[in-house]
Amino acid sequence: MFMKYIAPFFILFIILTSPLICIGQDSDSTEVFNPYIDDITQRIPSLEDLIDSALVHSPMLKFQDADIAFWKYKVKTARREFMQNFYIDGLLQTDIWDAYTSNQTNVGSLSEILTFQDSYRALVSVSLRLPMDDFYDRRNRVKTAFKDVEKSMAQKDNLILQLRKDIILQYNTLIVNQRVLKIANDNVIANALQKEMGDKEFLNGQTTLYELARINEMYRKAVTDFETARIAFYNAYMILQEMTGIKFNVSISIE
Numbered sequence: 001m002f003m004k005y006i007a008p009f010f011i012l013f014i015i016l017t018s019p020l021i022c023i024g025q026d027s028d029s030t031e032v033f034n035p036y037i038d039d040i041t042q043r044i045p046s047l048e049d050l051i052d053s054a055l056v057h058s059p060m061l062k063f064q065d066a067d068i069a070f071w072k073y074k075v076k077t078a079r080r081e082f083m084q085n086f087y088i089d090g091l092l093q094t095d096i097w098d099a100y101t102s103n104q105t106n107v108g109s110l111s112e113i114l115t116f117q118d119s120y121r122a123l124v125s126v127s128l129r130l131p132m133d134d135f136y137d138r139r140n141r142v143k144t145a146f147k148d149v150e151k152s153m154a155q156k157d158n159l160i161l162q163l164r165k166d167i168i169l170q171y172n173t174l175i176v177n178q179r180v181l182k183i184a185n186d187n188v189i190a191n192a193l194q195k196e197m198g199d200k201e202f203l204n205g206q207t208t209l210y211e212l213a214r215i216n217e218m219y220r221k222a223v224t225d226f227e228t229a230r231i232a233f234y235n236a237y238m239i240l241q242e243m244t245g246i247k248f249n250v251s252i253s254i255e
Helices: 002-016 047-057 059-085 132-203 209-244
Strands: 021-024 086-104 110-128 251-254
């Protein structure tokens, strides 16, 4: 008689404890991750490795590196601005001269001579125009450019700090979400057994309709909490992948 009542509970327990989230090394791996028993931190890179990867793949840090390089070029430009006041002018001119001469000697012979002459003239001039504003304010402009570089580097340090904090928070969120998922799963199992027992007691006239409704409501809430915990765990896992730029060697499927 005892086995008659305990057998359905045992079968229901086996069904409900089967993993709803399967995580394996890859599609061909026989090793399966059980989120209700195993530890997700043992299947993904360490926290420091995740932080290092996030720093390498962060688009914001890449943008900040480009901004730093931009301001460094601005420093070079500020240092060389005075050269815009120097001017070099050049002129090259070519002239062709021709001459015709006719001479008659004493003996009556006539000689004619036609001559050509080329002449080249080159002119190079250097001039300097130095506005007083450039003369007195050049040092300030260079210092300003240096400060822009320092400001951009400080912004990068702040981004690194913020990114490290975000990875730490997301990593811990993933851990907490798995723990909550385990609790939610145990709660579903307990409420499912209680619901099964309540249904039988109601059929046997051992409990009221009000009590049966209360038990069913507790079961529905447990299932809802489980679904919420399951999605939260999945989201935390996927977000951590995107933030670090790493595709973990773990696959998740939610049925």
